[in-house]
Amino acid sequence: MREGSVALVRREDYLAPTHWIRGVDLTFELEGHKTLVISRLQVEPNPERAGEALRLDGEDIVLTRVLVNGESVSFRFEAGQLVLDKLPAEPFALEIRNTCAPEKNTQLSGLYTSGGNFFTQCEAQGFRRITYFLDRPDVMSVYRVTLRADARAFPVLLSNGNLVEQGTLENGRHYAVWSDPHPKPSYLFALVAGNLVCREQKIRARSGRDHLLQVYVRAGDLEKTEHAMNSLIASVAWDEARFGLSLDLERFMIVAVSDFNMGAMENKGLNIFNTKFVLANPATATDIDFGNVEAVVGHEYFHNWTGNRITCRDWFQLSLKEGLTVYRDQEFSQDMAGEASARAVKRIEDVRQLRQIQFVEDAGPMAHPVRPDSYQAIDNFYTATVYEKGAEVVRMMATLVGRAGFRAGMDLYFARHDGQAVTCDDFAQAIADANPGSALATRLDGFKRWYSQSGTPRLQATSHFDAEAGTFTLTLSQSALPSPGQPVKQAFVIPVAVGLVGRDGRALALQLEGEAPSGDTERVLVLDTERQTFVFTGLTGLDGVPVPSLLRGFSAPVVLDWTAADEQLLTLLAHDSDAFNRWEAGQRLALDRMLQALRGEQPVALDAALAGALRAVLDEPTLDAAFKELVLTLPSEAYVAERLAESGQAVDPQRIHAVREGLRAELARQLQPQWEAAWAAHGDTGGYRPDALGAGRRALANQALHMLVLQSVASGDAAWPGRAYQRVKDASNMTDRLGALSALVQAHHPLAEPALAHFHALFRGEALVIDKWFTLQALACEHEGRVFERIRALAGHADFTLRNPNRARSLLMAMTQNPAAFHRGDGAGYAFWSAQVLAIDPINPQLASRLARALDRWRALAEPLRAAAQAAIERVAAHPDLSPDTREIVTRALAD
Template identity: 75%
Template sequence: MREGTTPLVRREDYTAPSHWIRSVDLSFDLDPAKTLVINRMQVEPNADRPGEALRLDGEDIVLTRVLVNGESISFRNEGGQLVLENLPAEPFALEIRNTCAPEKNLELSGLYTSGGSFFTQCEAQGFRRITYFLDRPDVMALFRVTLRADARAYPVLLSNGNRVDQGKLDHGRHYATWVDPHPKPSYLFALVAGELVCREQRVRSRSGKDHLLQVYVRAGDLDKTEHAMNSLIASVVWDEARFGLSLDLERFMIVAVSDFNMGAMENKGLNIFNTKFVLANPATATDVDYANIEAVVGHEYFHNWTGNRVTCRDWFQLSLKEGLTVYRDQTFSQDMAGEASARAVKRIEDVRQLRQMQFPEDAGPMAHPVRPEQYQAIDNFYTTTVYEKGAEVVRMMATLVGEACFRAGMDLYFQRHDGQAVTCDDYAQAIADANPGSPLATRLDAFKRWYAQAGTPRVSAQGVYSAETGSYTLTLSQQTPATPGQPVKAPFVIPVAMGLLDSDGRPLLLQLQGEADYGGTDRVLVLDQASQTFVFTGLYGLTAAPVPSLLRGFSAPVILEWQADEAALFTQLRHDTDPFNRWEAAQRLAVQRLLSAVRSGQPLQLDAAWLDAQRAVLRDPALDAAFKDLVLTPPSAGYLAEQLAADGVPVDPPRIHAARESLRAQLAQALHDDWVWAFETHQDNGAYRPDPVSSGRRALANLALSHLVLDAARSGDTVWPGKAFQRVKDAGNLTDRQGALIALLHAHHELAEPALARVHAQFKGEALVIDRWFALQAGTPERDGRVFARIKALALHPDYSLRNPNRARSLLATLFVMNPSALHREDAAGYVFWADKVVEVDAFNPQLAARLARGLDRWRTLAEPYRSAAREALIRVSGRADLSPDTREIVTRALQD
């Protein structure tokens, strides 16, 4: 796998397989050192490709036998494939016997062991590490699986579908047989065997069928599964109510494992989850954890239809299942949040994540379309572009046709393609065909550029008001920067949700030129040309030009370039009826001040108008606490860096860091009394509840405490640091305990050390809390090199391990991706550390190493000396002959001109 050049796979080269595998009977004799796999398949030649050899994928397995219709045949290995020639022209039985060594599988792909149990991860290409197969998503087969193992060591034996048989065997062994009644590709195969306990719940669908829901965990974690089970029940109910999609198996199982490269996996009926997205109680999980568990449980369950019943024809179509299912889980989370304000907070959080992670990807060397055109390692394309931007593409479809019509399109999609492996084009066509005459259907070919073109469109807006004619002329233009392999971009179809406000913030009725009457205060404009002009009429009697409220709800994944004056932004911050644009106005006001200081090199000095606006938000009784927390949190360093890079300004990370720290310090000092009020009035002293209102109150109280401790570090006050330390000791939930610890860490207060020691001693047996303990320290803003030195020391901590992905990410991913203030150093030590760890991890877990390597994607945007030093680190890694294809693709693309 590490020799030679990995071939480039191109979407345009897709061809159907030479054979179809219609059914599979798998038998496993499970042993950590040497597991025997007997694979009996019913194979049918593809009539369109007669006489071709059958090429089966296999990796790191030992072949012992090949039979065709019961007879041994000759075979050869070629390029990592088992090649079988001179096969029957009619359907035939193929039997393959091989062994694998799960306990040596440190890549955590295929069949491996963790904590004394067996687990699998087969997406995208892990099944070939279990047995030889046509390991591609368009080969869908019926699976029957029999598991045999020692009954004492592995009392629980699970696989996909429904259990049809189980019993005892000789010598203390036992077996279980599972049958999945639905055809599936090999990447959806799963098995679990081990000593596990489970929480069970029976539910009845609207059709009257009973189903068994189970959540399996290791002994001792059962008390942390209630929220996951409740989330699963809510997912089952929601999907049936919202999309008419019912659970199609007798049971649905979730299994939690601590050694897992991904967040979770939607294997048919047997979802395998990273423990961080299953286990939760108030002492060991934060409000964010609770929300993430609900979202991820929903996401994987919703895959049952959008990904499993209808799957991808090839891996280029990955967003067919992932983008659509992210959209579904985001909608689910909004519906679970309930009232409009909580829904708005969820939308803002999703957009903030998109901007911080996906927009830089679109602007960097790894930029690729939502539907990529080529790859070397498919694992590298499990990206925010495929997932989150893909979800935005689906959201735009829903916006262009309307919610009810979108449901009709989804219904048509399942009617046409249930049980098939299809493409993104098939999905878009179904939504359009269900809604003829819609803005989507009339522009479908142009709309599908969202699948084909990389990059983030930049939409500029200019407005002119004429009091004489009572008209407001809005001109929208779009331009998308060049990306690797795509120097020129055709115009996208961009839905721009908008409204107009008068100078006092009141919404105006909208009437486009040529319309007979007003059409309400909200409108969706469709920008599908390089530039278009829209004229609104009937706007008489205004004392000033209207304030445009553009891209409401973030109706398209674009960068809006609108040279708004400060008065307009303050009007939006105070009055806009769209919560997203109210938050966006606050972000723009903060960005303007921060970037002005960064560009000039002068100290940041916050003005009274901005500070008064922040105080007004904090004190506003009409605003939810969660919304206040979002408004009062400054833009991230990464987001600021991208604004500079977009303008061609070299990025100086320490200068950005200094500006943000100055803003935080001034905000802490100027609003001290207001922060005291916020902290004292937003305590939630009752029983812990992770609902949006309670979570919002805790978030705002912890933000207030952080500012109070920060200001205390300036003034020498000991009261608030003491309160924070006491909160670390006796908080009734992890959210508040973590909030207090962050306050001490980010202020670099001397009480941070005893607080850290106390948390470690109290939770040393809780792996997920210790993961967080490492991450909080790695994410602390830098001061005089002390944070980086701490991180290097933590890498040698006895509780730290690179072998467990969660633990490895807690320190390294936090530093490389989330803490530029500590990574980017003039002495280049951060880049040396990055290179050392990427190479070290790559030796045994290429998937994890490739993700860590993404930390230097944007090295070209850096100012000197950071730029040259980062380049040297990339060259050093790329020069290694033993580098995995996964990591090599990342560093090679980063270095390409």
């Protein structure tokens, strides 16, 4: 079928390949303008599809020769594929010679050059830009790779697996031969050739095997790789301890490149990373950067088993590897954080990200199931739904079977499927089969709806307390709105972790009707129908009505509809033992005030009750600084917009911005003594260490500085802006320096301009830091149109380019994440956006399609923004040479 001008691929149409490729021997004669690729394949016909032609994928490559068993054969091209008919019925040898042009490859997919070095990116369909192949994940082959290049220009030659041979050649060239003993699909192939330096570390695993860990970077960046190496060592140790999974190669390599569409890529044994997720030292990287390096290094390493040893049967199963591995990297980061409060902070940050990105995706035209049913461009489905919501689906499985049960399920999964390409159903079945009688096993068919149904379910909760009988009745029900292609949804299986909090703050023991007392203060209820009622007993002698603490730890990716009184939320904010729900109560209280102001029910105000509760949080000495910072951060403008859209109200980003800024100003004014105390306690963080404790102190100190500068601007006091400016000049680490600069920029203080100039001059040679400089200005608090005009001017800055994805994202993606700057009443933001999408698309379709997602939710906007946004999308859609990636996005956005 076709949708528009691009072929529509359907999951239901899956067929096993006509042939299997058991062995791959590749030789590369590396030259930037024209690289020769010689591919020798051991091909085995699939008896289930006997007699069918072999169709090999290829794109932007020049074919020079095709041999079967050493003899030339006839071939033809059809629909972009190389087609070979009348092939032997038994296994045969296929040799293909072709050339590609890495220096001209601006898409950064396939084999390309960056900074004069060679790199590859083959996921999802980049291998076909290197040579003709069955470029699909269920064709798993053993690879042997020979690289030949100029020894002086490219002293480092790397590929997957183990180095088995190297030596010199004539004419100043040299070679290296790599062999990967583990079968893998073509998307996991990688090569790197260049002038790079390396940090090495030998380790001995629990298995007793010795391994060599290596991190390769360009000269000058080596001293920024210590944290990446430490993160890799920690990842190896964690996966052995938590899941019994050991490194299975002699060495494991990470290579950093500045031109990269993704964050990183898990190629077997040779992970290629965006420099953003490798390079970090205190002078150039923030606490967030250090955390991201640890998480991404962990993520890609964990793919070695969940994605590489067991991979996807087809791209519809992408969450099989990505959702599971995101869950694993989240668990890793929580374990690395240490104490319970730091773990809770990490969980809150993950949920906040899910709500701001994935929930929005679920509500828009690009809504799709965790396991999609169709696609036009697979690159468009590397989404928050596949990754983050997929991780929540795995987390729910772990909740339903328990930690030990989940480990047993993982063990069974590897025992059954190691070396195979499988499906999401295979994974879920393994977890259930390892836990017979569990809440997952008995509801597996219903649970799988998380994979097949799109949209965010809504969980409704009502309760009744009978003081005389000592019973608390909780009724849970669920609903799901229609989404593209799915007008009606069946009930999900939703694990709901609950607790009860007394008015005195005490956690109450939970005893379901008909059960013996256990003393437990938390239970996981399972809602698997549209409506269920649960009765807790033994609640006599209480002073007042208990407050339910619902969806603890965010036990399911749902929107909770619970009409809570301020008194109940204030009780949870002050006393709930579940840190997530304590934070959530504060967010609900602030959100309610903003929504009331937006609906015209009351002016923007920080009332005494909420101010007192937040003041108490800041004053409480036992609370972690990072947790305080999260509680005192207001819900984002994007999150407020989605809550308005849910209720059917048109979204006015300018009005939302004004309301949020008004409440933030009140927070700065009314809590000024507490902000000053927080600064005094945490402003001097001492020597830099990238640990959770230090990061929390710096986060709260920077938040306090923001508030104090904001209040100073309002009162005319010059002291705090002066302190911030001095901190920009003499801070001992990037977190504090950038935090101070941000305080001045967000407040539009006159000292912001000299501070920005000083920062740029200090770091003009540090590409990743200059990215921060662009982003900081693009995310500034909008005021009288200044921020958008600055963004437009920065697009012409000498340091700005659309060809480097990091730099383009640093300004343009950041602009789209600044609602008040982007959604202008005159439509200028949309016109600028459409021009940038069209400028990027012929250079890098993946990057263009991601930028195109910025207006997915245009229908929720108030007029005249809605009409202006529609016109901008139509302007992009009308371009005759739009890439399939970008065309799919804008076509779906415009569809009724």
